[in-house]
Amino acid sequence: MTTLITAIRSGGQTGVDRGALDAARAAGVPIEGWCPAEGWAEDRPEAPGLLADYPELRETPSPEPAQRTEWNVRDSDVTLIISPDTEPGSSTGSPGTALTKDLASSLSRPVRTVGKGDIEDIVEWLRNQGTELTVNIAGPRESEWPGAYEASYRIVSGLLRLSAGDQPSTPA
Secondary structure (H helix, E strand, C coil), rough: CCCCCEEEEECCCCCCCHHHHHHHHCCCCCCCCCCHHHECCCEECCCHHHHHHCCCCCEEECCHHHHHHHHHCCCCCHHHHHHHCCCCCCCCCCCHHHHHHHHHCCCCEEEEEEECCCCCHHHHHHHHCCCCCEEEEECCCCCCCCCCHHHHHHHHHHHHHHHHHHHHCCCC
16 A cells, blocks of 8 residues: 655744644654745744754745745645634634745645644545645744644644555554
């Protein structure tokens, strides 16, 4: 049997990005991604920034988060956006999340936005995209959506648990 998710990619910003990276680490799934030059993040503005905790990430030449966002979408098979914006009356107003959606469309990359979402439906969507996927996880910063880290960690952990059924079994 083939592997559904081979890596989780994210830019390491507070909130959704870090929740996804930490969930993948806890599950033993490789993490990767692009981050702004010098590892900039809203809570880690000075070098080495978030790279001190996530050395698997690589720096873009630009300190601007937009380049990181574009390269993470470009270098992934699919993008999953975790955001409360899917729920009626809820909006983070996250410019980075809006940019991610636009870039996925312009780069012709599959993208899906989920809120609390049914994990089984998300796994089914991923299965329809192929196997051995590098999944870019994106969404609002913690300052834009308090609780983003916890929501992302829960959703990505669930995805990785459910998709583990697609992993090859070891012979007895």
